[in-house]
Amino acid sequence: MAPPELTQWLFNPFYSQARDTEHRRLLVLTGDYEWVNQRLTSLLSDIPPSLIVKEIGGETSLLRKHLLGNECDIGVVHSHQGFNPGNMMAIAGTIRWGGCLILCCPALASWHLHAKHTHLSHGFKATQSLYIKRLVAIIKSNADVAVWDGNHRHIPDLVGSDAPDSSNNVNPIEPEGSIYPRVSKNAQATQPLGDDETRKPQFKSLDQQLAFDCLTNRWSQDIRKAVITAPRGRGKSALVGLFVASRLNKGEKVAITSAIRDNTTTLFKHIRLGMGLLNSEDKDQAGQSSDCTANPPDSNDTEPDAAKSATKENFSIKKGGSAQWLAPDNPTLINGDFDLLIIDEAASFPLPVLKLLIGAHDNYVITTTLQGYEGSGQGFMQRMLPAFETEGAVHLSLRTPLRWPKHDKLENLIHNICLFEGTESLNTVSDAPRQVLQEVSRQAPQEVPREVPIEVPHKPSTNKCSNDYRMGLVSALSEHQLQSVMQLLATAHYQTTPDDFMRLCDSPDIILFTEWNASRLTAAAVINCEGGEVLADVQKGIADGSRRPKGHLGAQRLTLLTAHPETAAYRYWRINRIAVAPYLQGQGIGTGLIRFIKSQALSQDIDALTSSYGTSYKLNKFWQQCGFKLVDMGEKPNKASGETSALVVKAISERYRPQQEILSCLFAYSQKNESVLLSALPDIVRKTLMKKLQHFVNATRPLNQVGFAINALAAELSVSNKYISNAEKSTKMPTKMCKNETEAVTPQLLLLLGSSPLPTNQLIQLLNVSGRKALTDALRKKVRYLLSCVMT
Template identity: 35%
Template sequence: MAQNSVYSWLYSPFVNAKQRITHRRLLVIADDEAACANKVAQLLAPPSKFNQGEQSVSTIVVGAEGTLQANVRKHLLGNEYDIGVLYCHRGFSPSDLLALAGTLRYGGCLILCTPPFKQWINTPSMAKVSYGYQQTYSRYIARLTNIFIETHEVSMWTPTRLHLAPPETTSWTPTHCHPSTAGAPTQSLEGESDIPLKNQTVEKSIEKDTQKNIRIGRRQETLGAFNADELVGVQEVGESVGVQGLTDKMGVQEVGENVGVQGLNKEQRTAFNDFVAMQCLRGILTAPRGRGKSTLLGVIAAYFVSQGKTVYITSTVRRNVDALIKHCCGAFTTIKQKGKNSYFDPKTGGVCSWLATDNPKLFYGQCDLLIVDEAASLPLPTIKTCLSHHPQWLLATTLQGYEGSGQGFIHRLLPSLLAKNALHRTLTAPYRWVTGDKLEILLNHLCLFEGYSFNNDLVSSLVDRVSVDEKYSKLSRVTKCDLDTMPYGELNEAMGLLALAHYQTTPDDFLRILDSEALLLFVYKENGRIVGAAVIYNEGGEQLAPLAHEVAEGSRRPAGHMSAQRIALLAGDGSFAKQKYWRINRIAVHPWFRNQGIGTQIIEEIKQFAHHHNIDCLTSSYGAKPALNRFWHNNGFVTIDTGIKVNKASGDISALVIYPLSKEFNEKANLLTSLYANNNNSNVFKLTELDKRVQKVYLAKLWNFCHGHLSLEQVTMPLASFCKLLFANDIDKNELQPLLCTLPLNTSELRKVFKASGKSDLNDKIRNWLIRNLPKS
């Protein structure tokens, strides 16, 4: 039966004692959710001859009813499993797919449960579709399913098809091409029934393997005769990892009881020696998933504890550091647990404690070493504050899109720390799986997360061939792409560039780029290679018109239309929401081709396309810093708003810029620039001293605040201008006058005067006060 064949195939790496040199695998089960659940339940039942006292393999199920649901990647970081199951019937996230895969060990299997393919590609892939648009077809899922069907290394189980790829130990590279132009014949969805249900070769090999040994925790359950030599150098499933168990040989890990630094692999040992040799340890450790980062951190923590030192470890989620703590305690058998999140060495008095990211000890406590794990998941200001209170620290993180600050960590925090003589080390050799692991390569290929690479010699030749003047003379170099026919190689180049352009790029962003009906993609090619790209979102217009009034008053915030909504809210006028906008969401140029006018050329071509399509205004929102401000202003854009809060990824406030195109919007732009100038004026003017259009907007905003549509932070200038007029002829000294007429508002003093219990209560009491004093017409 098919079930038995899949069952034997699934457990074969654990049966044949070759788990530690076997590539991880992908099994796609395409069926309705109930059928998938039934199959998975049978597959995850432990083999009958396994010791029932210990679990043979560790498993995790995500996305099914009653299990961890979507957006669980932050809970998966730092954990390890042998089999992971991801259900896609209730939604699909490439980020969750990659995060779950990153937890799987040697020989493990990722089971992807999907709806039938023809149904799946016609199911909306995005949780939120821009208001006024519909998604009835997913380019991303269609591409995914085509690759599943075409790729022999992907095992598949459907009602009409069973294909099981034999577990392998050889390296592999996928064909980097678009499905429509792949070298292998394309197998249509309708053609699945033509594929044999059985895979006799695999079944026979599995039957042979089941006569060997199954590894169970720290025991061995013999199902039949086996060769003991096959087990040498292979770590038993569930065995704790010691540094002595880490070798340089083939990345294979052996069993070790106590940690010795000599047991670390070459990269880990070098990083360990470099960090602990520092007179004042200030270091950064980065690595892709599965490179032994947690192991190294655990050894470093254990080293300090063995010296009688105090170590603080922090992360956004406690479970993320389970592996780190395990390796710390396993490094020296003398380290014992002390309390829920504390560990100590009774011989030296050293202590290692995990602290939540808001624990006061991180900011006021004393420790000898602060370790921040998955640092890129924390807001940059939080990290900077933590580091300022501790002389010795070690930041560690993956940088693959699962994190909160992502590229912001690379482009903002890392350079500033290196400038202060921090030491940066990177781990590249796989630790959790074999080198050249098929699953890692395949999933990066599937999820368009392979990154962008250029051979240095190729880049140099491209740069030498074309002068800057020639670039400016040929706008034809910039083209608008058809995402339905774009070759895979070009798609990967464009996505790699766009990942560089945003501080919080995740694999989910590529899904949105491919599937959004509101999106346009422009690319700049140099001798056939994409070296520049821009993503544009259609906003406003007839799609947003039904909610124009509610958007302008602040009572509705529909999905999408970011700049259109922000502009309408700034003006307090629904007609602004009805204008047609193109928002430049991302614009990127390959680092080798920057400062040559390519970005400007892309924008010029976008302007021409926008004119042709009767767009009223181009917009963009970005992390405001001098270089970017100059870029946008030099291209004719005008700033009309800056944000209130600092972005956790970039550490900057956001700036909103516009480039009016239509005559109608040019007139509207005058109001926006007047509002911006007044809102950023250091002086507060009486309401009657302002332009009449600004007066009207300010009064409308104050009434919207009174109705609960806007926050106090959104109306500080209108409030101050109105109060300055209100108190202008007040002979008696009013205690509210200096508080309400001066910016920034002193909210702590206002709470005292209004006798407010907190922020919400203060807002309510100021609203009631305004209702009594605002003009009624």
């Protein structure tokens, strides 16, 4: 049974006539799984049907990508099976005025000791979660957070109060759906707090109106490119919907795309609101519905009929305008004839897809969320916004919250917890949490490799400025330093998420390098400790491709390249991320930080530094200038960035230099355009390729890792009279080289096997197999026979 005072605290804002000024709240239900779920069921058992509850993190709850564009009154985060910061940020962004986020979690006192670590690299252990410990410290020190466990409860503003007021036992105010505040019977909208009196009634904030006017003016001047950014709940969907409505009324054809179809429900609702196709009763229904259909009503529909389809994704009007939602991979988006393209939540799109869509349209409006769980809006702005502005696109930013009040307590709290991107809230942490967090840092066990110091200040004697380099653990950072590091990483990298920061705080194999100028962070690098003794039990399996333990990305790729278990036994520092403050880039700061990392790696007896990155002219030049050698290139572009990955290595110890020479030699020969005979290769390269081919035959190494080896093997056999007679060569007819049908090899097959890259479609046709898996199986048999010919 839920305590009456807690029920009153939870539901009172929903009964308030001024709900649109009520802050949102956080309730923590903490204890064992069964107790928490029983109390949650009890608390929500009498919830009015007009209130919307959404859950995330449970076995049957929503995936967070489906929460974009939705709203609710109560959001529930289930954390007993593992805490996910992105889930909490996602559902918090859907909660509207006076609503509540309910966090269901293990007992606060011991949660950090039993947190599930799904990100640990092989060979590393974590006995606690420093991220969770910090989260609990913030919760305990915040008087506005309600906490209910088996022993006591804390209820803000109601401690020691009387029983609930019986006068509140009435039906709650009906929610309006979406971002619109209550509208009185005479249809005059209530002004949000602090808004300008000159704001037009169809807009819910002055900056929304100014953005609409700017878009309209630009379009009238035939400058038709725009990017709209804002944190969650600022009315981007409403703004775009109203703007699309204005274009439809001019007879234009509009295409709308998003990663998830249902995420545009609010946008389509506002299109109809802007066109006057919804009455007040329709607004609630449209705001809450997620049952979208793809069938457009007939163009001759009357306005009342159109209003009935308030959430449909396709529709047209008598004036000739039309709007339709299309999936990002729909060819019509590229080939169709549209007057305007809308891309909703662009930061959630892979860059190649985004660039392809933009390249196919002259007129577009792109929206993206800042502080978004689906990806770093700041990273998007660093990577893509300059390109848009070069094309003449206007950048519009919305700041006024419409789904909750300004300076909302829950929004501030979530941003402080998630350490995600720069906001005003990051400077408003009270002194009490800082004192607790400092205690957390002092008590944190230093679970990193024994050779890593907690912090090593370093000031080169030739450096006349106040910059200093530091090496240490994330747990040793002060709150201010922690926020600075997380914000820089979010700004510098595309699609950084809050989950990345939890891994950074809790992974025992991570070291942080930073450069500071006084109290300002200028650069940071995240280092993963890889290889060495922790891989001793799996290094043979890594070398032949049969084992892929978690983590150790650089060490594993290098071991696969050499096909030698000893490669995994060396100790590596992989530079996972390196970021320089945007306003300081191009001044040698990143290069200086790399020099410091090299010096510390040498003192810590590290064998080599590695890094994997998306290739570009700028980055290739940077790593080359830092003395790194390119030893591997990915075959396919990364789905998110569109860039092909490169692996670079820098020998630190003398014992590793022969290993780097082998890697460089292997890479150099693999990049040759012409066929190279197996016998013409250096001895170490030939032996390595033979090992890889044997691994392929044994079905432990995939086909995409032996293309060069198959090329060399086929080239060797194609020119050797030992395997094909002169008569057979002169006829140029496919002649079997063995009696076994499954091992039959012909000159035509050898010709294809000698081509780079391997022509898979032609091989499939020649071998009469179906699909890549069947082709791989067939080639294993062919390669087994070819190897036997070479070794005889």
